[in-house]
Structures are given as structure tokens and as C-alpha cells.
Amino acid sequence: MNKLRSEPPTGGRAVWLRRTRAFLCIAVGLGVLAWCFLSWWMPLPAGLSHSLPGGLDFTDRNGLMLRETPGPSGVVRPLEFEEIPRSFVDAMVAAEDRRFFSHDGIDLMAIGRAALARISGKSVGGASTITQQLIKLSSPPEPRSFLVKIREALQAMALERRWTKDRIFAAYANRTEFGRLNRGLAAASAFYFRKPATDLSTAESALLAALPHAPGRLHPLPDADAAQERQRMILNRMQNLGLLSSEETARAMVESAVLGMAGRAFHAPHFVDALLQQEITGTGTVRTTLDLPLQRTIERIVATQVARHRADGMEHAAVVVVHNPTGEILALVGSADYRAADGQFNAALAPRSAGSALKPFLYAYAFASGIEPWSVLPDVPMRYRSDEGTYEPVNFDRRHRGPVLCRAALANSLNIPAVHLLEITGGPAVFLETLRRFGIQSLNDTPASYGLGLAIGNGGVTLLELTNAYATLARAGHLQPVRWLKEAGDAPAEPALDPAACLIVLDMLADNSARAPQFGRQSPLRLPFVAATKTGTSTGFRDNWAFGTTPEFTVGVWAGNFANRPMRGVSGISGAAPIMRDTLIEVMRGHFARRFDAPPGWQFSPVHPLGGAPQEASETQSHEWVRISNPPSLPQSIVDGRVLLPDIYSDWLAGEGAWMQGFATTNGLHTDNPQAVPPRILSPANGTRLVVDPDLPESGRWLRLRCEPASAGWQSETLEIRERRGGTFARLEPGIHRIKCVSAGGNSEVELHVRSIASTGESRSKE
16 A cells, blocks of 8 residues: 655745745735834824923922922823832732833733734733823824824834833823823823822722722722722732732731722912912912911911801801011912802902001001101091092991090091091092002002092992001011912011001000900900901991901901801991901911010000190090100190190080080080180191102092181291182192181181192002
């Protein structure tokens, strides 16, 4: 039996086979050469050649994170490879590309395994390497196709030839998505664990390495089961690859059960929002002046007080805390709840009607202009004519007290004396300029639009600027701009007003006995340390204000509602003052409370309760700051055994309930010959110092003159005096002037000092 045996091909068939083999070898060789050529010269995605700018990290003064904001690329902060913990590198290699440190951009073994699995119908993971995923992340989005995958493979090989493995991994870690809009390892670490990536534990690294596989499905919030299941799988892989010991794996497995994901840092939101509106640009860490623990405490105080008065219409409140010596903002709360529907509105930066909160600056200007702190102001019914009609101020309690010392008028926040004081010290034009020198720029209407009502706060100011204005009082009249950033240099302080005048006002505001008739001795304005405090309430109970200042710190509070609806009986003392008190106590915790400095050139001396020097020591005398160089003279004259008051008190003294009935009189009461009494100049006061702004309208240059009796005439050799609507006025010009009031009973004279802003070279606040 013949056995079959194979014989080599002969003739033409052999030639064909040899040529086929040669062609295939040449084709494969050319393909390999072409592949190598393309992979070497293949252009890389443009996204890899561009820098990866990070965002801004806002921290408090001690480095505590407030907020991380991504840069244009969506990355919070790109990390260098040295900043990435080895545990995360090992976890990501185990999860995504176990041969990352040995392949040249593509993993042929993984590709073969995936191809066999596809042929057999099995489902396995993809075969793309970390390098290929980086190419994909850096390329514009496009439909997935076979040609796209071939190109990405070539680009991955080209990238491996040009970059180191460390650089490739860092670029991937900075660009990959970790769910919940967290791009990059730095953002993911801060969001899920509230810590920098360098502090990640092995278990935390494994959890983060699990997320890029399916960031939309595996993120640990709110259901962590799927993410932790893949985390445990990665830990087991790390052990199988020799990257973890069995003991390390066991510890990480136990830790994974108690991981606490807290979310992205988002503190002091109104403060950070305001910084972002200032167009702070660049990358890196921005260290602010804020004190985060203090901020959190104040936020709780605000929420508690608002909840207490919500039924009364007080739905919102804002707080600002300033460090006086530096102007640093230590805390800023813009609303009671930032996450509420309207909570993003920042009430600390919104102009609101100031109410009585402006009065301290009026008194400070009056004292700086020559009005003595021991002067008496009238608290009687008064009417003023204006272009809009008749203006008649009233006190909060609708009562009238007759003659009151400046201390009592300010401490009890009386409206009528404040309006009178504004009129005799130059009117709204001069006061408006004074407020701007204190840094209040939101009052940008004309003086005529405010009128005498500016004395009781009929204009809108912001809490931030008004808080810093009170801090300026505490700095003895030196304006220091507020500071938001620790790295910002100290801006030079500018003098706003006479230091002694500011210190005297602070002393009056710190006098709990002086304000007791209106507010009681146990009001929220009484603190366990010396502090100057002031409240304010706008018309209709729409706005509450409270301010408290020590030499070191100033706290400002606004309370009300964003809809500007009237509250039901909630005033500054009941709504805003408790927030101010609790906040100032927290601010002062751990700090030594010292007193304000005494005004230089002044002494605290007994004065007559109706102004002037006491004739003899008595229980009725008061105490006030008096100039050492110009002590007060004796008080008003005595007529028929009674104190002689100006005619302005006639109606009040004749009315029911006047406390001075029986031992006081006026020119218009209880005397048969009022003309026998010398005239008394009511305004301006002797030595008044006024500032004329040449840019103000003509109406702002006329000063009203008032005397008793009203029939007396006026004379001046240097100033034009004219009868105008509302009374007699003098047209102000720079210089030193004397104005004389003449009547049948004699004459009286006062001296005015008028200067021009332009002539003294002073800078003028811009509207």
C-alpha cells in the first residue's frame, strides 16, 4: 500500500508562494516602518501644548479654605507629579492601566485580550491606556470611530516618546473627571475629603481612582455603595500587583467603611462673592482677612435672631466686623441664609435708609466746628420751611424735653435737636461733605434732595461703609479703607475730622447712664466692657441698625427684609442691637478691653444742666468735656428768680407737662419789656468753622441766621446779608467774619471762620 506524503511545491506554484511570503514580509515591514514613522511625527492634540491654568483658592486669615474656584480650563489647581501621593498613582495604575510604566503608549496585551473577548462575546473593560485617555481628554469632542482610535493610539505613542511617564500621569490626573463637576485630583480631594491631595490615605486614593471609570454613576454622593464596591476591587488589585501588603489592604478595607465625604468648601459666601466681583484674577491661593471661626459663630447669631423675629417681618440681617487699626474685614454676613431663594443678595453692600445711625457724625462735625459739647439744644416743636414745603421733625417717642445737653440728645437719639444742630452748623451741604470724608460715598444725591432730614438719616448708605465710618471715629477721625486681603499693603490713613471731636462723641455713645432715659439701663447696648454703641431705625420700621465699637474692633448690623416691607414694631434696639451685642462679645473674647483715649486739650468737668459753668456744686449738675483753654461761662441770666431761656422755648414752656415750669422763663413770657433784654444769637454759634465747596450750587452758600428777639437786625462788614425765603441768611465767603445782631436792648456778635476746599487744596470726594 502506497503511503501519501507531501512534497514541496515545484514549478510555478513554488515561485508564487515565495513571492507571496516576500510581499507579506515587505508589507509588514513597511507597515511597521510607517507605524513607527507616524507615531514619531504624529502631531499631538493642541490641548496638550496649552498651559493648564488653575483657579483661585480663597482662604481665611489662618489658611482655612473658604472656596475653590476653577480656572478657564475647569481645573481648580494643577498638580505636579511630586504633589500626587504614591497611593493614588498605584491605585490609578491598578484601576486603569497596570502596565502603564512599561508600555510605549498602547498595551498590546490588553488589546489582544479585548479582541479575543469580543470574538467570544464576553464583556470586558476597554484596552485604552492612561496615555490614550490623556490624548482623548486633550482632544476636541468627536464621534468615536475605528480611525479615531487608530489616530489616538499613534498620538499616544508619539507622546510617550516626548514626555516622561511622570509628566503624562500628572497631566492625566489634572484633566480627568471625578464626578460632581470636579475636574482634576486637587478639586476631587477637596470636594470629597476636605483636604489637599498630598494628605490622601490609601483608602481615599482608591476611592478617587474608582471614579473616572464612570464619574456620573460612581460618585459617592449620595449613594456610596457602587463607588465603594469598585474601591474594594481596586484595593484587591493593588495587593495582587504587589503594590500593597495584605496588612495594608486590610487596614484600607476597614477605613473605607467610615469615609466621610463632606462636599466642596463653601464658606463666607457673601464675602467671597464680593471678592470675585472685584475681578481678582490669576491663579493660586488668595489669603483673605476673614476669620472663619468667628464668621461661623456670627452666622449662627444672625440665624437665631432672624428666626426669633421672622413673624414680625424681620426676615434678613447682615453683619460686618472691622479691625480698626488695619481696616481688615474679619467677618461679613450678607443674609441669614445664603441658600434661601433670595439669600444670595448681599445686604452688607446694599444702600438702605440710615435712620439715626448718622447722628454721631453730625455731632462730631458740630464739635469740630466750634459747638461746645456742654451746649444746650432745643427739644421742642419746630418747623422748617423748604422748597418742598414745611418740615417738622418728631422724636421717636413723640415727646419733647425742652433744653437738653448735647450728651443727652445724642445718647437718647433725639431727632429734633439733631435737625436743629444740622441747621445751625451749615445745613445738609456741609454735613454731606463731612460724611464723604468718613468714607460714605453712597449718598450721591444733591444736598437739597436730602434737606434737613439728612440729620436723621433719610439717605441710603451701605452697612460696610457705615461700619468703617464708625471705625474711623474709633481711630480718632482717621479714615482707613477696608481691607479684604492679607497681602494688601496698608493704605495711608487720611484725616477725616478733628480727633478730639471724634473722641468726645465716642465717650457720649459709651455712656450707659446718659441713654438710660430712652433705652433703660439694661438694654442690649450695655456691654461688659467699654464700647460706644448706637442704633438706628428708619421710617416705618423698615430698617434696623446697630453699631458697637471699641478701640480695637467695630461691629455693624443691619436688619429688616429685602422687600422693604415695614416690620411690626421691631426697632434698632430690639432687632439689630442683640445681634450687635452678641457679636461684639464674641469678637472681644480673648482680647483686653481698653478705654478710648481722652481728647487732648480737654478735661471732664462739672457743667450746668442748662449749659455753661455751674454756679455752685449741686446734685443737679452734669459733667462734660470742656476745653482747658476755653472753659464755659456762666449759664443763662436770671429774671425774677427764674432761668431765662431763649424765645424758642416759649410755646413748650407754656404747654402742659414742661418740666421747667415755675423756675424758667423766656423773653416772650413773664416780662413786660422783652426789648430791654440784649439780643441772643441762636445760630450760628460763636467760632463756627465752615467749609465752602465751590462746586456746590448757590443755595449751599447761604447760612441761615437766627436770634432772639426775631425782630432784631443783622449787620456784617464782610458778608452779604439778605432776607430770603425762610428767614435771614448770610452769603458765605472764605475768610474770618464778624456778624452782629442788633436790637433796642443792645447787640451781640459772633465770629465765623469760612474756608474753601479749593483754596486749602483739600481733596473732594467724588460722587
